[in-house]
Amino acid sequence: MTNDDHAPVYAIIGATGGIGADLTRRLAGQGARLVLGARTEADVRALADEVGAEAYPLDATDFEQVQGFVRHALDTHGRIDGIANLAGSILLKPAHLTSLDEFNQTLALNLHTAFHTVKAAARAMMKEGGSIVLMTTAAARIGVPNHEAIAAAKGGVIGLTRAAAATYANRGVRVNCIAPGLVASRMSEHLVQNEAGRKQSEAMHALGRIGQPGDVAPAIAWLLSAESSWVTGQVIGVDGGLATVRGR
Numbered sequence: 001m002t003n004d005d006h007a008p009v010y011a012i013i014g015a016t017g018g019i020g021a022d023l024t025r026r027l028a029g030q031g032a033r034l035v036l037g038a039r040t041e042a043d044v045r046a047l048a049d050e051v052g053a054e055a056y057p058l059d060a061t062d063f064e065q066v067q068g069f070v071r072h073a074l075d076t077h078g079r080i081d082g083i084a085n086l087a088g089s090i091l092l093k094p095a096h097l098t099s100l101d102e103f104n105q106t107l108a109l110n111l112h113t114a115f116h117t118v119k120a121a122a123r124a125m126m127k128e129g130g131s132i133v134l135m136t137t138a139a140a141r142i143g144v145p146n147h148e149a150i151a152a153a154k155g156g157v158i159g160l161t162r163a164a165a166a167t168y169a170n171r172g173v174r175v176n177c178i179a180p181g182l183v184a185s186r187m188s189e190h191l192v193q194n195e196a197g198r199k200q201s202e203a204m205h206a207l208g209r210i211g212q213p214g215d216v217a218p219a220i221a222w223l224l225s226a227e228s229s230w231v232t233g234q235v236i237g238v239d240g241g242l243a244t245v246r247g248r
Contacts (some may be wrong), residue, residue, distance in 0.1 A: 004031065010224055011035045011070065013117060016043040018185030022138040022213035023084065023220050024051055030221075035073040037066075039087075051165030060087040060113040061190050063120070069194060080124055082131040082224035085117040089216055090187055103149045106204040108113035111160070114240040119186045122173055129172025133223045134161055136179045138243040144204075154179075165233030174232035176223045181239030182213040206241030 002036035010027055014020045015036035023099050025033060028051035041057040056072050058065040074082050089109040091102060099127045114134045121132050139147040140154035157177055165175040182201050183244035201210050222228050223236070 006024070007031050007033050008081040008225065009033045009073065009079055011037065011073045011080055011083040011121075012086065013037045013058070013066070013069065013084065014088070014114070015189065016040065017086055018046055018213040019083070019180075019183060019216050019220070020075050020084075020086040021047060021085070023217040026217050026221050028053065029183070030209065030237065033077055035069070035076065039067045048056075055093075057175065061108045065172075066113075066116040067120045070124050074124055076182065079128055080130055081226075082133065083117060084133040084135075084220055084224060085114050086135055086220075087113040088135055089150070091149050092146045093149065094146050098149050103152075106149040107153050107156075111156040114157045114160055118160060118175065122168050122171075125173045126168070126171045129178070130174070131224050131228070132146060132164070132175045132180045132234045133171065133220050134175070134177040136161075136177045138179050138181045138237060138239040141235070141237070141243040143180055161235065170224060174223075174228070176231060176234045176236065178216060178219055178223070179235050179237045179239060179243065180216050181205050181211055181242035183213060183216055185213065194230035201224055202244055203247065205239070206247040208247070209240065 010032050012024055015024050016038040034050050034053035035046050035056060036053050037056045037058045039059055044057055045055045054076055056069050058069050060066055091106050107199055118132055134157050136154040137155045140158060142153045161175050161177040202208055218234055221239050
């Protein structure tokens with residue numbers, strides 16, 4: 001991590017996941033100052049040590065912890081130029097087989113963490129502006145079987161993104177979200193652990209493969225940066241064509 005006071009300051013929630021870790025290493029390589037948040041303390045401290053960043057263990061479903069994370073970033077660096085929330089989950093079940101506990105947990109991990117990020121970061125960015133990046137899914141933009149809970153939660157993130165972008169635009173705060181297809185990670189490994197499941201997943205994407213963290217992280221990095229300073233309220237698909245293109 002650079003000591004340059006002019007280097008951008010980014011806060012990453014869910015930094016130790018596949019996309020989060022790729023994003024962290026990418027931003028660190030660009031000289032950004034980083035504050036990393038994740039649930040597992042050992043993992044986030046190891047990643048922070050690797051890239052020379054600040055580590056802050058947190059449960060993003062708890063607003064007070066997210067608020068503390070943002071406050072720590074401000075206290076450490078004096079400002080936050082961008083924040084990304086990569087916390088989330090994947091639940092593939094039809095509605096009639098999804099328990100209420102599973103549905104509520106899916107909302108908590110995906111929609112509530114996004115709202116907590118916006119609530120805490122928007123206030124911190126009101127004076128100098130900044131960028132907030134959230135994560136939705138291609139499955140919230142099209143109808144995919146057995147995605148009721150996750151599509152509902154991530155559909156809420158799309159609505160949150162656009163409303164918050166409108167609310168805070170006059171403060172110079174931009175809010176956007178990325179809508180990936182299926183990306184290889186610990187979170188998704190149960191979906192592609194056998195050959196049949198992997199081939200089915202690949203066939204859903206027009207480009208014929210599932211994504212890698214390195215396919216998605218550059219788009220997040222761009223939205224965090226000043227290079228995207230005229231972009232707000234957008235849902236950007238990085239999905240191998242899943243939401244818009246029918247494969248052969």
